[in-house]
Amino acid sequence: MSNVSGNRSDDLLERVLPGSILCDMANDPVLTFTDKGIFCPAGGFYIDPWRPVDMALITHGHSDHARGGHNRYLATEAAMPVMRHRLGAIRGETLRFGDVRRIGGANVSFHPAGHLPGSAQIRVEVGGEVWVVSGDYKTEPDGLCEPFEPVRCHAFISECTFGLPVFNWTPQPEVMAQVNEWWAANAAAGRTSILGAYSLGKSQRILANVNPDIGPILTHGAVEATNRVLRGQGLSLPDTVWAGPDITAKTHPGALVIAPPSALNTPWAGRFTGASQAFASGWMAMRGVRRRRGLSQGFVLSDHADWAGLNWAIRATGAERVFVTHGYTQVFRRWLADQGYDAGIVETEYEGDEGETEDDIEVVE
Amino acid sequence: MIRFATLFDTLDRTTKTTVKVAALAAYFREAPEADRLWTIALLSGRRPKRAANSTELRTWAAEAAGIPLWLFEEAYPVVGDLSETIALVLPPPTGTSDLPLAAWIGSLIALIGQHADIRRRAILDAWDQLATNERFLYNKLITGGFRMGVSQGLMVRALSQATGHAETELAHRLMGDWTPATTDWAALIESADPAAEGARPYPFALATALDDPAALGEPAEWQAEWKWDGIRGQMIRRGETFALWSRGEELITDRFPDFAPLAQALPNGTVIDGEILAWDGNRPLPFARLQKRIGRLNVSRKLLAEAPAHLLAYDLLEEGGIDLRSLPLAERRARLEDLLNALPAGLPIGPSPAIGFADWEALARTRATARAEIAEGLMVKRLSSPYHVGRRRGDWWKWKLDPFTVDCVMLYAQSGSGRRANLFTDFTFAVQDGEALVPFTKAYSGLTDAEFNEITRWVRRNTLEKFGPVRRVPPELVFEIAFEGIQASPRHKSGIALRFPRMLRWRRDKPVTEIDTLDSLKALLARHS
Ligand SMILES: [Zn+2]
Ligand SMILES: [Zn+2]
Numbered sequence: 001m002s003n004v005s006g007n008r009s010d011d012l013l014e015r016v017l018p019g020s021i022l023c024d025m026a027n028d029p030v031l032t033f034t035d036k037g038i039f040c041p042a043g044g045f046y047i048d049p050w051r052p053v054d055m056a057l058i059t060h061g062h063s064d065h066a067r068g069g070h071n072r073y074l075a076t077e078a079a080m081p082v083m084r085h086r087l088g089a090i091r092g093e094t095l096r097f098g099d100v101r102r103i104g105g106a107n108v109s110f111h112p113a114g115h116l117p118g119s120a121q122i123r124v125e126v127g128g129e130v131w132v133v134s135g136d137y138k139t140e141p142d143g144l145c146e147p148f149e150p151v152r153c154h155a156f157i158s159e160c161t162f163g164l165p166v167f168n169w170t171p172q173p174e175v176m177a178q179v180n181e182w183w184a185a186n187a188a189a190g191r192t193s194i195l196g197a198y199s200l201g202k203s204q205r206i207l208a209n210v211n212p213d214i215g216p217i218l219t220h221g222a223v224e225a226t227n228r229v230l231r232g233q234g235l236s237l238p239d240t241v242w243a244g245p246d247i248t249a250k251t252h253p254g255a256l257v258i259a260p261p262s263a264l265n266t267p268w269a270g271r272f273t274g275a276s277q278a279f280a281s282g283w284m285a286m287r288g289v290r291r292r293r294g295l296s297q298g299f300v301l302s303d304h305a306d307w308a309g310l311n312w313a314i315r316a317t318g319a320e321r322v323f324v325t326h327g328y329t330q331v332f333r334r335w336l337a338d339q340g341y342d343a344g345i346v347e348t349e350y351e352g353d354e355g356e357t358e359d360d361i362e363v364v365e
Numbered sequence: 366m367i368r369f370a371t372l373f374d375t376l377d378r379t380t381k382t383t384v385k386v387a388a389l390a391a392y393f394r395e396a397p398e399a400d401r402l403w404t405i406a407l408l409s410g411r412r413p414k415r416a417a418n419s420t421e422l423r424t425w426a427a428e429a430a431g432i433p434l435w436l437f438e439e440a441y442p443v444v445g446d447l448s449e450t451i452a453l454v455l456p457p458p459t460g461t462s463d464l465p466l467a468a469w470i471g472s473l474i475a476l477i478g479q480h481a482d483i484r485r486r487a488i489l490d491a492w493d494q495l496a497t498n499e500r501f502l503y504n505k506l507i508t509g510g511f512r513m514g515v516s517q518g519l520m521v522r523a524l525s526q527a528t529g530h531a532e533t534e535l536a537h538r539l540m541g542d543w544t545p546a547t548t549d550w551a552a553l554i555e556s557a558d559p560a561a562e563g564a565r566p567y568p569f570a571l572a573t574a575l576d577d578p579a580a581l582g583e584p585a586e587w588q589a590e591w592k593w594d595g596i597r598g599q600m601i602r603r604g605e606t607f608a609l610w611s612r613g614e615e616l617i618t619d620r621f622p623d624f625a626p627l628a629q630a631l632p633n634g635t636v637i638d639g640e641i642l643a644w645d646g647n648r649p650l651p652f653a654r655l656q657k658r659i660g661r662l663n664v665s666r667k668l669l670a671e672a673p674a675h676l677l678a679y680d681l682l683e684e685g686g687i688d689l690r691s692l693p694l695a696e697r698r699a700r701l702e703d704l705l706n707a708l709p710a711g712l713p714i715g716p717s718p719a720i721g722f723a724d725w726e727a728l729a730r731t732r733a734t735a736r737a738e739i740a741e742g743l744m745v746k747r748l749s750s751p752y753h754v755g756r757r758r759g760d761w762w763k764w765k766l767d768p769f770t771v772d773c774v775m776l777y778a779q780s781g782s783g784r785r786a787n788l789f790t791d792f793t794f795a796v797q798d799g800e801a802l803v804p805f806t807k808a809y810s811g812l813t814d815a816e817f818n819e820i821t822r823w824v825r826r827n828t829l830e831k832f833g834p835v836r837r838v839p840p841e842l843v844f845e846i847a848f849e850g851i852q853a854s855p856r857h858k859s860g861i862a863l864r865f866p867r868m869l870r871w872r873r874d875k876p877v878t879e880i881d882t883l884d885s886l887k888a889l890l891a892r893h894s
Binding site: 164165166167168283285286287288289290291295296297328330331334335338 | 377378379430432433435436437439440443444445446449450453454457501781787831
């Protein structure tokens with residue numbers, strides 16, 4: 001694996017691909033939308049493709065964006081270790097944030113998306129025209145990953161998982177204060193606190209911001225495995241104990257257990273008798289969703305931009321054309337068109353990591 | 366409002382009735398009297414008149430949020446609740462308020478009849494002082510439909526814990542036409558009320574499902590009756606007290622003014638167990654007719670005339686003030702018939718007829734005709750049995766008809782609301798009509814959460830068209846739908862309407878080519894109407 005970016009002539013990613021020889025740079029758009037994913041004709045690469053391709057540029061390691069089976073991968077330095085952990089032996093190269101790599105007729109660079117450590121927006125420039133693919137992003141700094149940076153562009157392909165005006169996040173410090181309060185109250189009452197959070201991203205964000213003085217922190221195997229990878233690349237997280245089979249409410253009284261949402265209300269969680277279970281997700285903003293999960297508590301904490309965040313981010317790009325994907329696309333497109341944007345929809349197979357699908361979670365035990 | 370919002374959050378976050386009752390009881394002990402009274406009023410379906418209609422609320426909320434109305438309207442079905450949608454789209458409040466619940470309601474009442482500008486200003490001001498959860502409740506005060514996941518029964522239990530009065534007595538006290546404006550805590554809850562004390566019902570005896578009547582032995586030891594499809598009720602006349610209780614021990618006297626003449630006509634000290642039905646003069650009307658009346662606090666004269674209520678009596682529990690429940694059924698039944706025969710004609714009550722039968726096979730043939738009688742099946746009761754408390758296996762059996770079923774294919778999916786807001790749970794189904802598929806029913810229950818999850822993923826990947834919250838999908842997923850009845854319906858394209866349709870199974874094993882046809886449903890309709 002090479003961490004060196006730039007101009008190495010033998011770089012595998014720099015070779016012009018047969019497909020792109022045929023492309024007509026004057027007329028082709030910088031990016032096109034195919035049934036394999038977002039494609040750059042000038043560079044011959046795909047971004048977050050969902051069917052096997054030769055060259056895949058990956059925004060981040062969530063399973064709906066980083067899929068297996070591609071011939072070559074390019075991602076940020078901080079995103080690659082998790083991708084290797086999840087996808088096994090892949091042929092991949094990394095790029096530092098902000099460094100430019102020439103691929104065929106395109107200049108490519110990665111910019112922080114603020115979604116999780118290493119998550120990137122991908123900037124593609126062909127003949128002076130700049131398009132940016134947002135991947136998943138949030139605009140509030142979370143104290144863990146590289147904060148979102150708006151990138152000026154002509155066309156912006158934006159996710160809109162929470163693209164409705166009912167989604168307005170409470171600032172993270174307030175939400176984390178609620179989490180601390182809940183945990184402390186449970187600990188005082190002798191109850192375990194089980195907090196459902198996606199094993200990549202949300203779990204570490206909570207770890208990085210929770211008050212570790214309240215009690216011991218236990219982790220589900222899926223969370224602990226991801227922690228190990230991220231600690232290995234230099235991320236600092238408070239001490240956690242893998243909740244192996246011998247660990248119970250008795251061995252670690254008053255503990256906070258961080259587990260994938262799919263482990264809530266299962267026999268795995270059942271060993272912490274009398275525990276209070278909660279879920280941290282943007283969807284917890286809706287009462288109906290909280291009730292469906294039968295949880296006593298939901299914390300509205302999302303790694304995606306809220307309504308104001310999406311609008312701010314789009315404005316900050318200066319783009320005139322915006323394509324939306326991944327969420328309430330029809331409504332959000334119409335809203336953007338109302339605001340004077342040339343707005344379209346990209347049909348993708350990204351399913352979201354916010355509880356829309358629970359496939360994302362590998363339950364280890 | 367903060368105290369009330371905290372109560373609501375506690376009730377909302379638990380499914381444990383003990384926790385709910387404890388939280389409510391604490392509230393009834395600690396909250397100001399006016400707030401308690403309003404909470405009781407809200408939980409028993411009484412609410413202030415509307416200070417604003419839903420269109421005004423939507424318009425003002427969209428305005429305050431700085432979004433166009435169409436965008437508000439798109440968000441509403443996703444959230445599934447108007448009050449919540451408004452609470453979520455509004456910008457954060459710039460102030461706070463510690464006004465109690467009753468004061469907020471007072472300010473809403475004061476707005477009634479005012480010019481729209483004044484009401485708009487007041488409501489925007491209120492929104493700007495309330496946190497999201499308080500706003501949600503404030504909006505509910507305006508739009509009505511307060512549920513809070515608390516039945517009237519649970520509320521009464523909590524009130525009983527807080528006050529020390531018996532539940533049945535409290536339920537009776539809360540009856541009738543009061544509002545917090547016309548009474549106070551002392552008068553409603555604490556003053557002496559002998560009528561309330563006399564309304565105490567007996568626990569209902571319940572039956573167990575029967576599979577094979579042959580196991581019951583000698584037919585002569587049993588009595589059969591129709592299992593009517595109405596509302597099981599207990600009617601009480603003791604002195605000046607007249608009360609009608611539903612099986613959920615909800616006091617429903619006020620919902621059925623039809624029975625008022627019985628308050629005088631029944632002998633003093635009478636308690637009857639029976640079924641409340643909509644009545645055409647000689648026989649029951651389909652349940653749908655009664656259903657129109659359920660849930661309405663004030664039954665209009667028109668509804669009273671269209672679906673007059675009638676009690677078909679099953680059992681006599683008290684006569685002349687004496688508890689008869691330990692007597693054998695045969696004896697109670699004889700006394701019941703004597704009592705009813707002695708009543709003047711034209712009253713809305715009669716005995717539920719006993720069905721004679723020589724052997725179990727003959728009874729099975731009778732059962733098969735239940736739908737024509739507008740019954741759900743049969744009740745089979747041991748003639749020597751006492752009136753048990755609750756469900757006791759062995760003496761009382763219900764022998765229901767099997768539901769109808771139909772195999773059909775999903776055409777449209779819609780996301781649920783409330784508990785299932787981000788899942789596709791409401792489906793429209795079609796049967797075959799020649800080459801075409803004809804939609805004929807909707808159903809939204811019967812599958813597990815895991816199945817709804819899986820179908821939701823499938824719908825997302827296979828959407829052909831979106832119309833607001835509705836998605837058209839390829840006709841590929843086959844389901845078995847169960848239903849209780851079928852009616853002709855000119856309003857529907859298929860010409861039929863089903864009663865109580867629900868998904869019995871997701872038929873992954875069945876190809877679309879093998880689903881049922883419209884002709885087979887029409888044949889069923891011809892046989893059963
Ligand atoms: Zn993601
Ligand atoms: Zn995603």
